[in-house]
Amino acid sequence: MDFPGGCVPFTTELKFVGGHFSTDVPPMSCYRTLDSVGDALQEADTPWGLDEEQAVRIYRAMVGLQTMDGVFYDSQRQGRFSFYITSAGEEATAVGSAAALAPADVVFAQYREQGVLLYRGFSFLDFAHQCFGNAQEPGKGRQMPIHYGSAELNFHTISSPLATQLPHAVGAAYALKLEARQAVVAVYFGEGAASEGDFHAAANFAATLGAPVLFICRNNGWAISTPATEQYRGDGIAGRGPSYGIPSVRVDGGDARAVYNATAAARDIALRHGGPVLIEAMSYRSGHHSTSDDSSRYRTATEMAVWRARDPAARFRRLLDAAGWWDDGREQALRQATRREVVAALGKAQRVPKASLDAMFADVYAEVPWHLAEQQAEVAEHLRRHPGAWPDIPLQ
Amino acid sequence: MAGGIQLSRLAAVGGYSALSAAAGVASSKPSAAATEGASKQTNLCTAVNDALHIALDANPRALVFGEDVSFGGVFRCTVGLKERFGAARCFNTPLSEQGIVGFGIGAAALGCTAIAEIQFADYIYPAYDQIVNEASKYRYRSGGAFNCGGLTVRAPYGAVGHGGHYHSQSPEAVFTHVPGIKVVMPSGPYEAKGLLLAAIRDPNPVVFFEAKMQYRTVVEDVPKGDFELPLGVARVAREGSDITLVGWGQQVGVLERAAAEVSEADSISCEVIDLRTLIPWDRAAVEASVSKTGRVLVSHEAPVTSGFGAEVVAAMSARCFLRLEAPPARVCGYDTPFPLVFEPLYLPTQQRVVDAIRATCNF
Numbered sequence: 001m002d003f004p005g006g007c008v009p010f011t012t013e014l015k016f017v018g019g020h021f022s023t024d025v026p027p028m029s030c031y032r033t034l035d036s037v038g039d040a041l042q043e044a045d046t047p048w049g050l051d052e053e054q055a056v057r058i059y060r061a062m063v064g065l066q067t068m069d070g071v072f073y074d075s076q077r078q079g080r081f082s083f084y085i086t087s088a089g090e091e092a093t094a095v096g097s098a099a100a101l102a103p104a105d106v107v108f109a110q111y112r113e114q115g116v117l118l119y120r121g122f123s124f125l126d127f128a129h130q131c132f133g134n135a136q137e138p139g140k141g142r143q144m145p146i147h148y149g150s151a152e153l154n155f156h157t158i159s160s161p162l163a164t165q166l167p168h169a170v171g172a173a174y175a176l177k178l179e180a181r182q183a184v185v186a187v188y189f190g191e192g193a194a195s196e197g198d199f200h201a202a203a204n205f206a207a208t209l210g211a212p213v214l215f216i217c218r219n220n221g222w223a224i225s226t227p228a229t230e231q232y233r234g235d236g237i238a239g240r241g242p243s244y245g246i247p248s249v250r251v252d253g254g255d256a257r258a259v260y261n262a263t264a265a266a267r268d269i270a271l272r273h274g275g276p277v278l279i280e281a282m283s284y285r286s287g288h289h290s291t292s293d294d295s296s297r298y299r300t301a302t303e304m305a306v307w308r309a310r311d312p313a314a315r316f317r318r319l320l321d322a323a324g325w326w327d328d329g330r331e332q333a334l335r336q337a338t339r340r341e342v343v344a345a346l347g348k349a350q351r352v353p354k355a356s357l358d359a360m361f362a363d364v365y366a367e368v369p370w371h372l373a374e375q376q377a378e379v380a381e382h383l384r385r386h387p388g389a390w391p392d393i394p395l396q
Numbered sequence: 397m398a399g400g401i402q403l404s405r406l407a408a409v410g411g412y413s414a415l416s417a418a419a420g421v422a423s424s425k426p427s428a429a430a431t432e433g434a435s436k437q438t439n440l441c442t443a444v445n446d447a448l449h450i451a452l453d454a455n456p457r458a459l460v461f462g463e464d465v466s467f468g469g470v471f472r473c474t475v476g477l478k479e480r481f482g483a484a485r486c487f488n489t490p491l492s493e494q495g496i497v498g499f500g501i502g503a504a505a506l507g508c509t510a511i512a513e514i515q516f517a518d519y520i521y522p523a524y525d526q527i528v529n530e531a532s533k534y535r536y537r538s539g540g541a542f543n544c545g546g547l548t549v550r551a552p553y554g555a556v557g558h559g560g561h562y563h564s565q566s567p568e569a570v571f572t573h574v575p576g577i578k579v580v581m582p583s584g585p586y587e588a589k590g591l592l593l594a595a596i597r598d599p600n601p602v603v604f605f606e607a608k609m610q611y612r613t614v615v616e617d618v619p620k621g622d623f624e625l626p627l628g629v630a631r632v633a634r635e636g637s638d639i640t641l642v643g644w645g646q647q648v649g650v651l652e653r654a655a656a657e658v659s660e661a662d663s664i665s666c667e668v669i670d671l672r673t674l675i676p677w678d679r680a681a682v683e684a685s686v687s688k689t690g691r692v693l694v695s696h697e698a699p700v701t702s703g704f705g706a707e708v709v710a711a712m713s714a715r716c717f718l719r720l721e722a723p724p725a726r727v728c729g730y731d732t733p734f735p736l737v738f739e740p741l742y743l744p745t746q747q748r749v750v751d752a753i754r755a756t757c758n759f
Contacts, residue, residue, distance in 0.1 A: 205495045
């Protein structure tokens with residue numbers, strides 16, 4: 001039958017599909033190239049091979065991410081700054097996907113994708129400046145720690161509300177396509193965020209408007225304390241893709257080579273067909289949600305231990321070892337040097353002063369309108385009247 | 397939203413002929429701005445349509461999108477754009493306001509001039525998070541590294557005679573509480589064209605409310621060419637000396653008619669100020685007028701409590717305290733949902749405004 005939404009066949013059979021009526025339909029399989037300890041699966045599709053340079057760069061980024069997360073987490077616990085989020089368990093998802101993107105590709109992230117930014121060239125010092133909210137960070141200290149952004153690295157600034165970045169990514173991808181730029185947008189989000197209306201809006205807009213955007217879902221099993229089993233029914237997030245008309249794939253998010261290949265393939269599809277692709281990277285949030293969370297209150301130590309044993313960096317290292325591209329000596333040297341670099345970055349950033357008062361009122365608008373100028377003068381007068389009350393904020 | 401097409405047709409032929417005739421007579425002539433070149437009699441719908449044509453013609457990165465815009469829009473404001481500029485630059489989106497505004501933010505963040513249409517202001521709320529948490533903070537949170545200043549969100553607002561709860565609202569005050577966006581409400585066709593072109597080209601995200609009742613009912617001489625009216629600058633719609641009447645959008649017409657009535661009947665001289673932009677608003681213009689008249693009345697269709705009139709009154713009370721000869725007055729919608737059959741009682745009508753002018757001048 002032809003109707004405005006398409007052409008469908010008639011049937012005389014009254015039959016429901018989905019939910020209880022489709023228990024015989026298997027879930028979408030999870031693509032991987034490494035087994036759970038990291039041994040390469042010889043039969044695996046790896047159309048985008050990794051050479052030594054690329055593989056080592058990916059590994060170094062994962063080690064850098066783990067080191068930074070560890071040191072920054074401890075620093076937060078010591079009270080040096082107010083908040084931090086680690087990406088333990090999901091290192092391969094962030095770094096593996098970032099490695100498959102071109103520098104001109106535009107990234108919109110949720111908040112647990114510092115690995116993407118690190119791979120793109122954001123330094124430990126850049127991260128530290130942001131977490132301390134000092135004058136050197138691009139956001140001038142206006143947002144909580146971990147809300148990174150970089151115009152040079154095509155990484156749009158993080159905002160806390162979940163899934164709001166997804167429609168942005170679609171609009172951005174539409175703009176890229178309109179100008180015939182050979183680039184895509186990569187947008188990251190969690191399986192919890194995929195419950196928001198913005199996920200639906202973005203997927204539907206991207207498919208109908210033909211926007212070359214990669215929807216990269218980090219299904220890490222937990223939205224703070226809510227397990228994925230309480231987040232959705234049906235076949236996860238990837239299972240939704242085909243019903244939006246979006247090519248979709250489920251991938252082992254702890255397998256950096258699989259994530260790299262899936263992302264590279266998705267990028268190719270998005271550019272060639274001028275439309276979206278959905279990737280669901282299955283992994284586990286090995287750390288707490290944030291420094292404000294204690295996940296032992298809602299999940300078992302056994303569960304956490306099992307997943308921590310599947311360290312994505314260790315799995316990927318076995319691939320490097322087998323190829324003769326890595327060894328214990330390099331490992332030890334890298335971890336030590338990286339740790340020194342991260343510690344030094346924190347020490348340096350902590351000494352940088354806060355931005356001056358004008359940064360409080362700038363950038364609300366492109367210009368400073370009269371009412372903000374008036375309010376800024378009021379604060380300046382307050383500071384003059386009470387010298388020393390707010391020593392951290394320079395007047396000029 | 398299903399009622400949109402029907403409403404626009406009803407607006408064109410509906411029971412507001414008397415009001416529209418009055419509005420046509422009362423609308424003031426264009427004042428200070430550039431009026432060079434030929435002009436023509438234009439209603440508000442055509443003024444908006446002209447502005448969109450000019451904006452897309454002048455800027456190849458300008459896009460118009462929203463629900464039903466491709467065939468010209470349920471109010472016909474986007475007629476001819478797809479044919480002239482192509483389906484890639486004027487296109488329908490799926491039916492999702494949060495999607496429309498979110499999409500526009502992303503396109504603008506990459507340098508496009510994104511002109512989004514929300515079919516009715518009453519349906520802007522699904523996009524509230526995108527406007528309040530995203531568009532308004534995009535520049536500030538990135539320290540200026542990114543911005544979505546190319547975004548303009550157009551939405552028809554206001555009473556229309558038969559719109560009830562969901563085709564009548566005036567949500568402007570809600571958005572004036574959001575640092576980082578501008579809120580603009582034109583009072584007629586000439587104002588709409590000049591202000592819309594300015595809003596589209598302003599380097600900040602703008603929410604632009606158009607009085608849907610005026611789309612077909614108010615006709616003015618409007619320059620055919622490209623011109624802008626500055627954002628943040630109010631307009632003295634009528635000069636006077638006894639009381640300052642402040643309004644925006646289609647309420648300016650009501651204030652002008654009330655001013656004419658009390659001028660004739662009571663010899664009260666009203667100064668009418670069309671605020672045009674609510675954030676940032678032209679406090680200095682209102683203050684100068686109130687300093688002169690010693691009395692102030694603010695009027696809007698939106699509910700009185702926490703309406704933008706409260707901001708105007710608070711500011712004038714603080715800044716003109718010793719010059720005020722009567723308490724500031726507000727003549728506004730009541731604090732109920734917009735009530736269909738009670739609309740004539742809900743609205744700040746000419747009669748209510750006239751009563752309040754007399755009460756204030758005889759305080």
